[in-house]
Amino acid sequence: MKYIVVTGGVLSGLGKGITTSSIGKILISAGLKVIPIKIDPYINCDAGTMNPYQHGEVFVLNDGGEVDLDLGNYERFMDIDMNKDNNITTGKVYLNVIERERKGEYLGETVQIIPHITSEIKSLIKKVGTKSGADIILIEVGGTVGDIESMPFLEALRELKLEVGEDNILFIHTTLVPVVGPVGEQKTKPTQHSVKELRSIGITPNIIIARGSSELTENTKKKISLFCEVPVNNIISAPDLKTVYELPLVFQKQNLYEIIKNKLRLVSSEPNLQEWYKFVERLNSPKNEIRIAMVGKYSALKDSYISYSEALNHCSAETSTKIIVDMISAEQFEKGKDPATILEKYDGIIIPGGFGNRGIEGKIKAITYARESKKPFLGVCLGFQLAVIEYSRNLLKLDNANSTEFNESTPYPVVTLLPEQKNVSIKGASMRLGSSKVLIKEGTKAHEIYSSNVCYERHRHRYEINPDYIPQLEEKGFIFSGTDEEKIRMEIAELKNHPFFICTQFHPELKSRVMKPAPVLYSFVKACLKKE
Numbered sequence: 001m002k003y004i005v006v007t008g009g010v011l012s013g014l015g016k017g018i019t020t021s022s023i024g025k026i027l028i029s030a031g032l033k034v035i036p037i038k039i040d041p042y043i044n045c046d047a048g049t050m051n052p053y054q055h056g057e058v059f060v061l062n063d064g065g066e067v068d069l070d071l072g073n074y075e076r077f078m079d080i081d082m083n084k085d086n087n088i089t090t091g092k093v094y095l096n097v098i099e100r101e102r103k104g105e106y107l108g109e110t111v112q113i114i115p116h117i118t119s120e121i122k123s124l125i126k127k128v129g130t131k132s133g134a135d136i137i138l139i140e141v142g143g144t145v146g147d148i149e150s151m152p153f154l155e156a157l158r159e160l161k162l163e164v165g166e167d168n169i170l171f172i173h174t175t176l177v178p179v180v181g182p183v184g185e186q187k188t189k190p191t192q193h194s195v196k197e198l199r200s201i202g203i204t205p206n207i208i209i210a211r212g213s214s215e216l217t218e219n220t221k222k223k224i225s226l227f228c229e230v231p232v233n234n235i236i237s238a239p240d241l242k243t244v245y246e247l248p249l250v251f252q253k254q255n256l257y258e259i260i261k262n263k264l265r266l267v268s269s270e271p272n273l274q275e276w277y278k279f280v281e282r283l284n285s286p287k288n289e290i291r292i293a294m295v296g297k298y299s300a301l302k303d304s305y306i307s308y309s310e311a312l313n314h315c316s317a318e319t320s321t322k323i324i325v326d327m328i329s330a331e332q333f334e335k336g337k338d339p340a341t342i343l344e345k346y347d348g349i350i351i352p353g354g355f356g357n358r359g360i361e362g363k364i365k366a367i368t369y370a371r372e373s374k375k376p377f378l379g380v381c382l383g384f385q386l387a388v389i390e391y392s393r394n395l396l397k398l399d400n401a402n403s404t405e406f407n408e409s410t411p412y413p414v415v416t417l418l419p420e421q422k423n424v425s426i427k428g429a430s431m432r433l434g435s436s437k438v439l440i441k442e443g444t445k446a447h448e449i450y451s452s453n454v455c456y457e458r459h460r461h462r463y464e465i466n467p468d469y470i471p472q473l474e475e476k477g478f479i480f481s482g483t484d485e486e487k488i489r490m491e492i493a494e495l496k497n498h499p500f501f502i503c504t505q506f507h508p509e510l511k512s513r514v515m516k517p518a519p520v521l522y523s524f525v526k527a528c529l530k531k532e
Contacts, residue, residue, distance in 0.1 A: 001129050002136045002264045003169040005157050007205070009145045009194025010176040014211045017028075017070030019174055019238065021077035022139040022247040026257050027136055028078055029248075029271040035134035036074045037125060038067070038087050041149035045091035046084070048431075056303030060460045060510055062084075064434030068436060069306050069418075070140060072510070073175050076310055077248075085128050090149060093120050113152050121156035122163075136264075145198045158202040170263050173198060173205035174238075177212040177220065186212065188218040188227065195228040199370045204229065206263055209236045209258070234259055243313070245280050245514065279317050279515055286322035290347040291527045295328045295366045297359040306350055311512035315525040318517050323525065330362030339369040348376035348500075348528035351383030353460065353507060358407040364390045371501060377528040378520065379503035384493060385415045387503045388465055388473065395476045396469075400468055405463050414473075416466045418489075432459050436484060438491045438506065444481035445502060446492045449523045455482075457491075457506035464505070465490040500527035 004023065008016045010431050020036060027034045044050060047058045059072040065084025077081060080093030095119050101111050109116075129137040139157070143150045175191040195205060208230050210216055216224075216237040227231040236254050241247060251257075257271050292312070294305060309325060316323045326346070333339050343349060349370045351363050363383070368389040370377035379387045385403055392401035392414045400407075403415035418432060438455045442448050447453070467488060470480060482492030482504075497503040506518060512518035 001134070001164075001168070002266070003125075003160065003164065004136060004137070004138050004172065004260065005262075006140045006172045007145055007154070007198065007203075008141070008143070008174045009198065010190040012144055013242070014174050014176055015238070016140055016142075016174050017073045018244045018247055019172075020070070020138060021073040022251055023172070023256070023260075024074060024138050025276065026252060026271050026273070027081075027138070027260070030257060030261075030266075030268045032135045032266065032268050034078065034136045034138050035080075035129055035132040036071075036078070036082070036086060036138040036140065038074075038140050038142065039121075039150075039153050040087065040089045041069050041091060041147060041153060042142075043091045043149075045089060045095060046087065052380045057306050058460070059307065060406045060433060060458050062435040062458065065458065066433065066460070069303060070142075070419045070490070071294065071308070072307055076314075076513055077245075081518070085124070085131070088121065088124050090152075091199055093117060093124065093152075096120055096124075116203045117152050118156040121153055125156075125160070135266075136366050145194055145201070146305065151201070154198075154201050154203060166317050167263075167265055170207070170260060171203055171205045171413060172207045172209060174209045174211060177210045177216060177224075179213055185320075186214075186217060188220060188223045191224055192227045192392065193232075206230070207234045207236060207259060208267070209238050211238045213240050215239045219238065233476070243283055244281065245276075245283060245313070247470040248409045249277060249280065249476070265524065275515065282317040282320060285318065286320050288319070288321040288529060289324065290321055290525070291324045291326065291345065292348045292350060292528065293343050293346040293366075294325055294350050294352060295343075295363055297330060297331050297354055297356070307507070307512070308350065308352060311509040311518050311521045312525065314512050314514055314523050315515035316521060317515075319525055319529065321529060323523065328366075330359035330366065331361035334359070339366050340373070343369055343375070344373070346375070346438065348378070348397045348524060350524075351377075351379045351386060352509055353381030355382070360406055364393075368394060371495065371498065374499055376500040376524060377498075377499075377502070378524045380384065380507055380509070381459075381505060384503035384505050385463060385465070387493065387501075388414050388469075388478070391471065391473060391476070393476050394405050395478070396472055405465055412469070414466050414469045415463050418462055418464050430463050434462055436460060436506070438482045439487065440484060444479060444492075445500075446481040449502075449519050455519075457504070457508060458510045459506050461505065467525065500524060 004018045024034045047068050056069045058066050059069050062081050063083040067087040085382045123494045175194045177186050180187050221232050221235040224235050312323045363386050367387050392398045397414040401412035401414045402410035404413045435456050435458050440453050478492050481494050491505050493503040508518040508520040
């Protein structure tokens with residue numbers, strides 16, 4: 001088994017996740033089986049309880065794992081399904097070691113970071129590789145070199161190099177090469193210091209991937225090579241691009257695969273990125289243009305909704321459409337702003353998932369506008385629940401109808417806590433999570449979208465539509481076109497006399513892939529183009 005380790009230096013946010021995803025795509029296109037692992041040095045056991053403003057979107061896997069958003073990039077680029085074992089956190093590692101110590105499994109030893117914590121890290125990495133049967137384990141180490149939190153992980157990877165041998169492990173270091181001054185000089189000092197820090201730990205990178213606004217000059221490459229002891233041909237440029245999906249093609253032009261192949265002595269065919277190239281061409285050459293309003297509460301950080309953005313990119317390429325997505329704060333509609341004055345210029349409206357009562361009434365006003373104006377509308381998870389609340393208030397005339405999440409004493413609890421959630425006290429990994437079967441009714445818009453009676457989609461929620469109100473809602477034209485297997489939980493809703501008004505309790509954006517856009521979002525985009 002071969003290992004490729006991607007580390008980062010200088011600062012966070014350089015795009016290690018996209019770099020890792022792009023490398024994985026190239027390797028897979030060469031016929032190799034690749035399994036990625038994301039190491040997150042934070043002490044949380046998983047990303048489930050983290051605020052999107054601090055860490056970006058929580059990505060949900062088929063098995064219910066709540067993980068870092070980079071695993072979403074891995075799935076989209078590599079077209080693979082992963083599980084919670086593919087995300088290793090400090091909290092997960094220490095919890096395993098402490099539980100083992102409490103059981104007396106260390107037989108009286110003093111439990112220490114070396115060897116016990118580092119051995120656990122290596123064990124978790126090898127477990128993923130063995131279980132997957134992969135040719136290559138592709139490991140991204142979160143954070144930057146020099147962070148206290150990441151030190152045990154880097155030490156474990158240094159030890160791993162000793163165990164598996166030089167021919168079986170390769171280190172790639174991503175750094176920043178800023179351009180400073182009026183003459184636009186590329187500065188290499190940040191890279192030099194970052195590599196020096198890495199080497200002080202006992203790891204010398206085999207490849208350096210340099211992020212910057214433009215391609216590296218030959219002089220810059222030579223300077224980095226000289227000071228960092230990395231061959232000049234192994235200094236790879238990662239300039240700003242029109243779309244992140246271009247990066248595998250940029251890497252391939254610089255012979256990154258050949259460098260990896262020679263170092264690890266891989267036996268494989270040459271990478272075939274022809275279909276990927278066509279996808280990027282379509283994405284960069286749109287024939288149409290639409291504007292979509294994303295009405296949410298985390299509008300200040302785009303990473304909070306990254307899966308929506310990427311799923312819409314997939315739809316963009318498939319429909320040859322430039323899709324402009326504007327993040328709209330719902331709170332302005334609670335302060336007296338008329339939704340029509342903001343939303344009328346958009347071709348479609350999305351209300352994404354979320355938690356908490358901030359901005360809720362503003363989102364409900366946006367839904368009222370979408371319903372009455374016949375504007376294409378997609379409500380996801382919380383957006384689905386709010387559409388039920390809006391319809392109950394305005395069509396069923398159930399004044400103050402609400403979710404018990406926002407008002408426990410509401411006279412009309414049209415949305416309420418899942419029965420199995422009522423006695424839950426631990427928040428982490430306790431929601432309804434992961435992929436579940438959805439039954440779709442024939443003769444509905446949902447059935448037309450999926451062309452099937454069944455689909456499997458991913459969930460992340462605690463609250464559900466109250467079954468007591470379903471007959472009243474359906475009698476007034478609110479159609480529940482998808483349910484769970486027991487036909488108790490409502491999964492999809494739609495309005496008959498509306499061009500496109502679809503709501504899903506599940507998150508369709510999480511399974512969207514390059515060249516295989518999520519069916520619900522794809523249909524929504526076509527409706528915005530007025531092609532449905």
